Amino acid sequence: MENKSVYWQRFRAYFMVFDVPLAILIFLIVSTGIVTMYSAGIDFPGRLENHLRNIVIAFFVMWFIANVPPQTLMRFAIPIYAVGVSLLIAVALFGVIKKGARRWLHIGFDIQPSEILKIAVPLMLAWYFQKREGTLRWKDFGVAALILAIPLGLIVKQPDLGTALLVGAVGFTVIFLAGLSWRLLIGLFLAALILVPTVVWPRLHDYQKDRVMIMLDPTKDALGKGFHIIQSIIAVGSGGTTGKGWKNGTQSHLEFIPEHTTDFISAVYLEEFGFFGSLFLVTLYFLVVVRGLMIAANAPTMFARLMAGAVTAIFFTYAFVNLGMVVGILPVVGVPLPFVSFGGTAMMTLGMGLGILMSVQHHRGLMKS
Known part of the structure; x- marks a missing residue:
């Protein structure tokens, strides 16, 4: 009985590394992403299943990194x-x-x-x-x-x-x-x-200059290079206050929005859930950034503080650039919306980053000693 209790305590310790406020926020974002991907990926057989697979892999990556103390992470920096x-x-x-x-x-x-x-x-x-x-x-x-x-x-x-x-x-x-x-x-x-x-x-490069100029005036080439931004802005505007409803977005389901499961998935979400939906999602991202900065501020070593701040910056940049891109205030670049867009590599990067944040928070007492 005593041996079972010891094993249970060890097993439990491995799963107590998650920062609860951060985990709840990520769960809500991931859930929102799954709902959005179900709608956006209707015409892409297997897309939702692959998205779920990427989420599961990212979760295990996050869990594994969260169990690694920051001191150990330091040893792998140069390699x-x-x-x-x-x-x-x-x-x-x-x-x-x-x-x-x-x-x-x-x-x-x-x-x-x-x-x-x-x-x-x-x-x-x-x-x-x-x-x-x-x-x-x-x-x-x-x-x-x-x-x-x-x-x-x-x-x-x-x-x-x-x-x-x-x-x-x-x-x-x-x-x-x-x-x-x-x-x-x-x-x-x-x-x-x-x-x-x-x-x-x-x-x-010429295409990079074009992206900047098109951002300033997408109507210059409305049927060509400005098509993406124009259709995205139309989708966002047509969502109105409450949105058109889940799976009822016309811009995405009539194939007007390009890359609507990856870079432009936020346009699908904003069309279907409107202003209140966007306020909900932006608030979640904002709270993740706030929580990340709190973890960075409370980190006991410079390495932990800088890594926590860096991960928070990654998360903020992903969200800000993607949302800014779909509403036309930033040039179109290949930046996904965190835990919403389809993409295995970006999902793994975010999983690693959040694992580092949770490692810093979980191991802060060990680092002090």
Whole structure:
């Protein structure tokens, strides 16, 4: 009897790693995503089943990472970053080209190594700043900028604007949370205002320039490059206050909204559930970000604090960019809506990220000691 009690306590401990407020919020988002995917994927046999499979896998990834103490995660920072950058170099040399972009590596099946860097970059930066805690100087921020710039440059070259945006945002978040001066931050902002039109804009690919110009005026090519945004905005507007009702969205079911199970699934949701539905979903995402920042603020070590802040930044960027894209205030990029859009790789990345958040929260007492 005593042995059974010991085994039960050990078994139970493995499943007590979940942060309850965060778990409830994610459950509500995932449930909303399943309901939306059922409607959006009606014309795609097997899409809902595959979405459910991805959710289950992401759950086990989250659970596994949540059981790994942050101190152990630190040990893998350099190897994961080195493998990620090496794979990006391999993509540049031997990568598979699809739709004009060299983003994939074929190893019996196709993988997209840039996804690894969404976790590897903040992991490496957090490790670097942890090792220099208390002795940070200007040159350390320069080294951190180089750690970020190497994979970012390789991803931009593929080109993959969406992933580059996410990696850049989360990397900059870690550097900022490590203690970047507000004066320097303002200086960087002013420098960006100068460099974007003079240096960055001329170097963008034509399709990237088109996305920005179409965002400003989608009617310039209403039946071509502006079609996606126009149809998405129509779907959002036609949802009105309460929406057209579940499975009654005309824009999606009449095939006016492209990619309506992936990048534009939020347009399906907004059309069917309207303003109140959007308020519900945005509130859930907002609360996840708030909870993530609370976990970061209470983390006992710099590494844990920076990783929690980085994961929160990933989640915020995913949600903000996707929702901004479908309502026409941001250019169209391949960024999914967290735990709603179909996509196995992004789901695994988010599962890993939330696992790190829960690990930081669960192991904070151990780290203090």
